[in-house]
Amino acid sequence: MLAFNRLALIVFTAALIAAPGRAEPIGRATVIDGDTLEIDGETIGLWGIDAPELEQSCREPNGAPWPCGRHAKQLLSRLAEGRMVVCRVLSDGQFRMTRARCSADNRDLGWAMVAFGFALDDMRYSSGAYGSPQRQSANVQAGIWSGTFVTPWEWRNGKRLD
DSSP: OHHHHHHHHHHHHHHHHHSOOOOOOEEEEEEEETTEEEETTEEEEETTEEOOOTTOOEEOTTSOEEOHHHHHHHHHHHHHTTSEEEEEEEESSTTSSEEEEEEETTEEHHHHHHHTTSSEEOHHHHTTTTHHHHHHHHHTTOGGGGSBOOOHHHHHTTOOOO
């Protein structure tokens, strides 16, 4: 019986080693919006964050609207486009697309988007991984924290600023 267990363990381990794994997305990225990239035709959502939607508006302190969703896309474009982006897949298709932690120039893109105030730590999935940069960006009123905004998840559910 012991020999069978050893043989089964060896066969199982060999199968794991030989099994083709999912390739991690690496390459030049095209930015779709403030939390979504495309690499080699694969759409990748930045894990653990939620940025304003592309058509979403926020309000400046004086109440004037500004296109915060477009600004979020512009920031992610400055951080990622033209650079080699390396992603580590954390969920594959669970949320209608691959979710991954991606970096460019050794900078976590999700962390940067939250730190600059153009994305929120999405605690529904991140377990607070980006809580620290979010507190810092809120404290200095960076990005969307400079005025008023609706969270991206509420905006997708129809809530708008009055």
